[in-house]
Amino acid sequence: MAKKGQTFQTYTEELKREVVRLKLEEGWSYRRLRERFGIKSDAQIANWVKKVQNNEPFEDQRGV
Template structure:
């Protein structure tokens, strides 16, 4: 749940597609991708993967 005054990270579409590409095409682990690209929330990355598997490239658009 969001707290008053909390700020949220916004990740650009290019970063999302690069993270998906590294996982799907290159076989990188979630942890390695998160460290390499500076993604702070593992749960957020799992959501991107689920949306990509369901909707393809369109699932990553905001």
């Protein structure tokens, strides 16, 4: 659960698609992707991969 006043990092759709491509097509590790693109968690990358594999959009679910 988010804390009051907490901010979230946002990522462009282009960055998300590139990260997913590197993960699936080039076999980059989560660690390498996090370090290269400044992503905070493996779970975030895994979520993007799952969305692409399920043909779901990268919509922000926080209602921002």
